[in-house]
Amino acid sequence: LFVDQPLGPDATILLDGPAAHYLTGVMRLKPGAPVKLFDDVSGEWLAEVRDVAKRSVTLGISAHLRPREAVPDLWLLAAPIKKGRIDWVAEKSCELGVARLMPVLTQRTIVDRLNLERLRAHMIEAAEQCGRTALPELHEPIKLDAALRDWPAGRALIFADENGGAPFIEAVKPGPAAILIGPEGGFTAEERAAIRALPQAVGVSLGPRILRADTAMAAAVSLWMAAAGD
Numbered sequence: 001l002f003v004d005q006p007l008g009p010d011a012t013i014l015l016d017g018p019a020a021h022y023l024t025g026v027m028r029l030k031p032g033a034p035v036k037l038f039d040d041v042s043g044e045w046l047a048e049v050r051d052v053a054k055r056s057v058t059l060g061i062s063a064h065l066r067p068r069e070a071v072p073d074l075w076l077l078a079a080p081i082k083k084g085r086i087d088w089v090a091e092k093s094c095e096l097g098v099a100r101l102m103p104v105l106t107q108r109t110i111v112d113r114l115n116l117e118r119l120r121a122h123m124i125e126a127a128e129q130c131g132r133t134a135l136p137e138l139h140e141p142i143k144l145d146a147a148l149r150d151w152p153a154g155r156a157l158i159f160a161d162e163n164g165g166a167p168f169i170e171a172v173k174p175g176p177a178a179i180l181i182g183p184e185g186g187f188t189a190e191e192r193a194a195i196r197a198l199p200q201a202v203g204v205s206l207g208p209r210i211l212r213a214d215t216a217m218a219a220a221v222s223l224w225m226a227a228a229g230d
């Protein structure tokens, strides 16, 4: 279970809201029951239920189980797409091990408001479900031109281009990287030119078929993880 507070030896944790409801209402845990907790900083801890109240539960830490896992240095820059599909992308980014999810606003982005809290909740649920001890960092939405302007010198920008490029696997090099996926309507000619002008950018193909943006994200991240992730 993810807790948004620092964990450490001998810490006492007071949970309320959905987390308390999950432990006592859904799991029906009683005092003495063991619970695994992680805080996205110090790793995973074993805790024990100390006290159950109507709307809260108190836990005491008993042991450190494992440190926060190492996360492959891959960012995913994705243009927001409609609700259910971007939720899915948040969930899969976490499952597949992305270090940072960065929503990028492009000229053809049609979704202009993103509920970051909801996306984070999907990531947390995914991390809990697959036993992770780290969450992807969820970046504030950023305009594509601003992202390109401040692009870090040492990070490759793998631009998924449905108009063709190097086969994905051949374009992956060791080292920090980011994958850029366009919105449902794709990038404009002007945006494509700006992306390709960046020295760190490499245009890649995911095959001859045009994939939906969410499919392209999952395919590209999976391929990168297979080739370079650890």
Ligand code: SAM
Pocket: 159, 160, 161, 162, 163, 164, 180, 181, 182, 183, 184, 185, 186, 187, 204, 205, 206, 207, 208, 209, 210, 211, 212, 213, 216
């Ligand atoms: N511009 C296209 C159109 O409207 O016909 C479609 C864009 S596609 C639905 C959304 C994004 O997925 C693209 O901007 C690209 O980043 C990625 N994508 C889809 N198919 C791809 C492929 N075969 N190779 C590389 N990237 C792809």
